[in-house]
Amino acid sequence: MNLSALAFPELLDLKKQVEQRINDIQAQEKTKAMQQIRELAKTYGLSVEEVLAKASGASRKPVEAKYANPANSEQTWSGRGRKPVWVQEYLDSGKTLESLEIGK
Template sequence: MELLNLSLAELQALLNTVQAEIKHRETEEKANAKKQILELAKSYGLSLDDVLSKATVAVRKPVEAKYKNPNDESQTWTGRGRKPAWVQAQLDEGFSLEDLAI
């Protein structure tokens, strides 16, 4: 089929036919995918609810601060991760971590 030789009406009809076929194939592929997913879940002994339920997420409670800035008690550090600048400044001045302990 040579597209350049088709009239506008023929091109629009062809477009409608193509769009309808795309929609039909998408519906078929989704149905097949759903069937495969359900079969796979069944083979592992899972129900549809098991597959769709959200996994429980462990809630972590915040870690308590172990150190505080003697110059500004609103600044604290848990002792985890990178040392804050105020901790490093205190250590550079000769303080130890034990001096900063809460």
């Protein structure tokens, strides 16, 4: 198919048809995947809910806080992920992260 030979309205129509076909195939693939997941879970004597709970890390323990705000002890941070605003403000004031450590 020579796309450069198509007019703008024809290209828009083609785009619409392609998007619809992609959506149809995606829905079919999702259905097949769900069937495979159910069959595999059944083979091993698991429910889909059990598989999803284990896969999502639902049994993980929360990480303990490593740092606390001296102005408000309810504000804590584990040291993982993005720094909370109060930590960044504390560091911007020239103080060190070590001085926020719990138990120091």
